[in-house]
Amino acid sequence: MTSVLDPAAVTPKSESARRQSLFLRITSSPMAAISLGVLALIVLAVALAPLLTRFDPSAADIGQALLGPSSEHWLGTDSAGRDVFARIVYGGRITLGGAALALAVATAIGVTTGLFAGYFGGAMDSSLDWISNLLIALPNIMILLAVRAAWGSNVWLSMVVFGVLMAPGFHRLVRAIVSGVRNELYVDAARVSGLSLTRILGRHVLVAIRAPIIIYAALAGVVVIGVQSGLDFLGLGDVTVPSWGTMLNEALVNLYIAPGLMLWPGIALGLVSAALIIFGNSLRDALEDRPKVRRRRRSSSKKNDAGAPAAAEPLPTAGGEAPVEGFDEIPADSVLAVRGLRVGYPAADGVKEVVKGVSLGVRRGEILGLVGESGSGKTQTAWAILGLLPSGGQVVDGTIEVAGESLPGLSKRAMRNVLGKKVAYIPQEPMSNLDPSFKIGFQLVEPLRRQMGLSGKDAKAKALAMLDRVGIADPQRTFDSYPHEISGGMAQRVLIAGAVACDPDVLIADEPTTALDVTVQAEVLDLLRELQKEKDMAVVMVTHNFGVVADLCDRVAVMKLGRIVEQNAVEVLFANPQHPYTRMLLDAGLEDKTPRTRLLPPANESLQEAAL
Numbered sequence: 001m002t003s004v005l006d007p008a009a010v011t012p013k014s015e016s017a018r019r020q021s022l023f024l025r026i027t028s029s030p031m032a033a034i035s036l037g038v039l040a041l042i043v044l045a046v047a048l049a050p051l052l053t054r055f056d057p058s059a060a061d062i063g064q065a066l067l068g069p070s071s072e073h074w075l076g077t078d079s080a081g082r083d084v085f086a087r088i089v090y091g092g093r094i095t096l097g098g099a100a101l102a103l104a105v106a107t108a109i110g111v112t113t114g115l116f117a118g119y120f121g122g123a124m125d126s127s128l129d130w131i132s133n134l135l136i137a138l139p140n141i142m143i144l145l146a147v148r149a150a151w152g153s154n155v156w157l158s159m160v161v162f163g164v165l166m167a168p169g170f171h172r173l174v175r176a177i178v179s180g181v182r183n184e185l186y187v188d189a190a191r192v193s194g195l196s197l198t199r200i201l202g203r204h205v206l207v208a209i210r211a212p213i214i215i216y217a218a219l220a221g222v223v224v225i226g227v228q229s230g231l232d233f234l235g236l237g238d239v240t241v242p243s244w245g246t247m248l249n250e251a252l253v254n255l256y257i258a259p260g261l262m263l264w265p266g267i268a269l270g271l272v273s274a275a276l277i278i279f280g281n282s283l284r285d286a287l288e289d290r291p292k293v294r295r296r297r298r299s300s301s302k303k304n305d306a307g308a309p310a311a312a313e314p315l316p317t318a319g320g321e322a323p324v325e326g327f328d329e330i331p332a333d334s335v336l337a338v339r340g341l342r343v344g345y346p347a348a349d350g351v352k353e354v355v356k357g358v359s360l361g362v363r364r365g366e367i368l369g370l371v372g373e374s375g376s377g378k379t380q381t382a383w384a385i386l387g388l389l390p391s392g393g394q395v396v397d398g399t400i401e402v403a404g405e406s407l408p409g410l411s412k413r414a415m416r417n418v419l420g421k422k423v424a425y426i427p428q429e430p431m432s433n434l435d436p437s438f439k440i441g442f443q444l445v446e447p448l449r450r451q452m453g454l455s456g457k458d459a460k461a462k463a464l465a466m467l468d469r470v471g472i473a474d475p476q477r478t479f480d481s482y483p484h485e486i487s488g489g490m491a492q493r494v495l496i497a498g499a500v501a502c503d504p505d506v507l508i509a510d511e512p513t514t515a516l517d518v519t520v521q522a523e524v525l526d527l528l529r530e531l532q533k534e535k536d537m538a539v540v541m542v543t544h545n546f547g548v549v550a551d552l553c554d555r556v557a558v559m560k561l562g563r564i565v566e567q568n569a570v571e572v573l574f575a576n577p578q579h580p581y582t583r584m585l586l587d588a589g590l591e592d593k594t595p596r597t598r599l600l601p602p603a604n605e606s607l608q609e610a611a612l
Contacts, residue, residue: 025286026282026283026286029282029285031278031282032278032279032282032283032285032286034275034278035274035275035276035278035279035282036275036279036282038271038272038275039272039275039276039279042092042096042268042271042272042275043096045089045092046089046090046092046093046096049086049089049090049092049093052085052089053083053085053086053089055073055082055083055085055086056086057082057083057086057087057090057091057242058082058240058241058242059082060080060081060082061077061080061081061082062080062081063081064077064081065077065078065079065080065081066078066079066254066257066258067081068260073085075088075264076258076260076261078247078250078251078254078258078261079250079253079254079257079258082242084247084261084264085264086242087242087247088244088247088264088265088268090242091242091243091244091246091247091265092244092268094155094232094241094242094243094244095225095228095229095243095244095245095269096225096272098155098156098158098159098224098228099159099221099224099225099228101156101159101160101163102159102160102162102163102166102224102228103163103166103217103220103221103224104163105159105160105163105164105166105167106163106164106166106167106169106170106220107170107213107217109163109164109167109170109171110166110167110168110169110170110171110173110174111170111171111174111213113128113132113167113171113175114128114170114171114172114173114174114175114178115174115175115178115201115205115206115209116128117129117171117175117178118174118175118176118177118178118179118181118182119178119182119201119205121179121182125175128171128175129175132167132168132171132172133168135164135165135167135168136168138165140162140165140166140227141227143161143165144158144161144162144227144231145236147161148231148236153236153237153238154238155228155237155238155241155243158228158231159224159228162224162227162228163224166220166223166224169216169220170213170216170217170220173209173212173213173216174209174213177208177209177212178205178208178209181205181208181209182205186204187200187204187205210284210287211284211287214280214283214284214287215280215281215284217280218276218277218279218280218281219277219280221276221280222273222276222277225269225272225273226269226273228243228245229243229244229245229248229269230245231245232244232245232246232248232249233245233246233248233249233252234249235249244265244268244269245265247261247264247265248262248265248266251265321565321579321580321581323563323564323565323566323579324565324566324567324568324578324579324582326567326568327359327557327564327565327566327567328357328359328360328564328567329359329361329567330359330360330361331361331362331363333363333364334361334362334363334538335362335363335364335402335403335505335506335538336360336361336362336385336400336401336402336423336505336506336538336540337361337399337400337401338358338359338360338361338381338385338398338399338400338401339359339398339399340357340358340359340397340398340399341355341357341358341359341381341384341395341397341398341399341400342355342356342357342358342395342396342397342398343355343377343380343381343384343389343393343394343395343396344393344394344396345392345393345394346392351396353396353562354377354380354393354562355377355380355381355384355562356377356561356562356563357397357398357563358377358381358398358559358562358563358564359564360540360557360564360567362506362538362539362540363538364505364536364537364538365532365533365536365537365538366538366539366554366555367529367532367538367539367540367541367552367553367554367555368538368539368540368541368553368554368555368556368557369541369543369548369549369552369553369555369556369557369570370382370540370541370542370543370556370557370559371543371544371546371549371556371557371558371559371585372544372558372559372560372585373544373560373585374544376559376560376561376562377559377561377562377563378510378542378543378544378559379510379542380393380562381542381559382425382508382510382540382542384400385400385402385407385423385506385508385540386419386423386425386508387407387410387415387418387419388425395408402418402422402423402505402506403422403505403506405418405422417451420447420450420451420502420504421451421452421502421503421504422504422505422506423504423505423506423507423508424499424500424502424504424506424507424508425499425507425508425509425510426492426495426496426499426507426508426509426510426512427495427510427512428510428511428512428514429514430488430491430492430494430495430516431483431488431491433495434483434491434494434495435483436482436483436484438482439479439480439481439482440478440479440480440481440482440483440486440494441460441463441479441480443498444459444463444466444467444479444494444497444498444501445459445460445463447498447501447502448462448463448501448502451502452502460479462501463479463497463501464476464479466497466498466500466501467479467493467494467497469497469531470493470494470496470497470527470531471493471523471527472490472493472494472497478490478494488516488520489516489517489520489523489524492512492513492516492520492524493524493527495512496512496524496527496528496531500531500535500537503535504537505537505538506537506538506539506540507532507537507538507539507540508539508540508542509528509539509540509541509542510542511542511543511544512524512528513525513545513548525548525551525552528552529552541553546574546585546586549570550570550574553570554569554570555567555568555569555570556568556569556570556573558573558579558581558582558585560581565579565581565582566578566579566581566582574586
């Protein structure tokens with residue numbers, strides 16, 4: 001009995017229970033849970049030091065010097081007979097407290113000044129930037145030494161000064177990000193809506209910069225702990241006050257007599273630093289990632305009270321209008337078969353479906369047009385087939401088969417073997433889908449070597465042949481070029497060459513002509529038609545243009561609100577559209593009283609006659 005995920009079976013909870021807490025999201029990762037546990041344990045031990053040990057960390061007893069670990073002295077004693085465990089837990093107050101103070105000062109100053117400088121710009125930005133540059137130019141260690149020489153070994157004053165010296169790092173980071181965010185449309189919309197400056201900065205701008213601030217703060221915290229411990233290690237701190245740095249200094253003096261003294265403060269510093277970095281990354285991920293949706297599983301084979309299989313639940317209508325008969329028809333010999341596909345994303349009330357029970361099939365050598373207005377679910381369906389749904393998206397129900405192989409549930413490694421060889425993809429934005437860091441040739445050769453096992457020489461030869469086949473006049477020059485050195489039309493041809501190079505069974509073209517001018521669109525469509533016939537591929541043409549469908553496709557499926565409402569041969573659908581939504585889409589491209597044939601390319605006479 002097969003089990004599937006049921007979006008309707010979400011356990012009802014209160015609104016607060018539906019939203020996973022920040023704590024639960026952090027602890028859902030083992031590394032995050034471990035790092036948080038280590039930090040919490042250390043901080044708790046430092047805070048409860050008087051309850052954990054009866055020894056005074058500064059009380060010396062020469063008669064108890066350099067004792068090993070025992071039931072009385074858990075970690076032994078140092079050269080003055082002081083209890084090592086007591087000095088570790090009490091010393092953490094100085095080390096961690098000083099680091100927290102410096103980090104708080106640096107964050108408060110740096111984030112505030114960076115926020116205002118980046119948002120307002122102008123004279124404020126110039127003034128704050130000048131001060132920031134001045135502080136960066138100052139030698140931090142020399143300033144700290146001067147402070148200690150003038151005001152004594154006061155760790156708290158030193159850490160406040162060090163926090164001021166570290167603030168320019170936060171300032172520059174925040175200023176750079178806010179300078180790019182302040183002109184975003186959503187910030188302009190907030191201004192137009194009359195929101196206060198505090199609310200705009202706090203709710204709209206700070207959200208965009210919190211992730212890098214968290215990561216930078218974690219790194220800065222490690223640096224502060226290192227500097228504070230380093231100063232004490234060098235003997236520049238108050239030797240009468242226990243800290244991890246002074247313990248390291250004590251251990252160095254007695255390194256050959258009692259090397260174990262170096263172990264405990266070293267472990268404490270290492271654990272705190274590692275846990276802080278890991279926890280910073282985990283906190284960033286928890287704040288930025290959307291919570292996963294928890295669902296109950298149900299059987300996909302329901303039975304009625306008599307024990308017989310229950311009838312399938314009726315498909316909800318689209319906008320109050322039932323789909324046309326045959327809307328879910330799948331040809332028996334389909335090389336791509338999608339049945340009952342549902343795609344969902346996490347939402348506060350469980351899951352929001354954007355594809356709601358789509359069924360379609362494409363035979364080898366056939367082109368299926370997937371048509372609908374923006375937001376109808378066309379691209380989401382294509383991405384689900386490719387296993388490339390954005391973060392949070394998942395196939396909630398349904399099956400996808402390509403050349404007899406089921407795709408949902410495949411591991412990432414297995415899916416990599418499918419992409420390119422069995423199913424390939426042509427995106428709608430050619431320039432943004434070519435990596436600007438690598439030449440065209442490298443981006444074509446690597447998939448050929450990976451998927452087809454060709455040598456570098458053979459892969460290059462095939463890549464050049466494909467560039468020539470897609471109509472690029474000088475294949476070698478394009479092969480040696482970076483993406484910014486070629487035009488948009490040429491970039492789309494490169495992507496087509498890469499998509500068909502491994503001879504896939506199914507080619508998914510997601511509005512491949514949208515970003516191109518009219519002349520280049522026609523050339524690309526002609527090229528796709530030729531390659532499809534030449535390689536006998538099954539093609540899914542995702543588009544909102546019925547002219548493209550009429551010119552290129554054999555069958556067409558019309559999508560509305562995540563569902564297919566009508567599916568038929570192109571000639572039949574154009575001649576007699578059955579669903580009101582289909583008729584609306586066809587009429588939307590026509591002027592008043594203009595025959596429907598206006599949508600069709602003049603060269604396609606058979607469709608002209610069918611439409612009449």
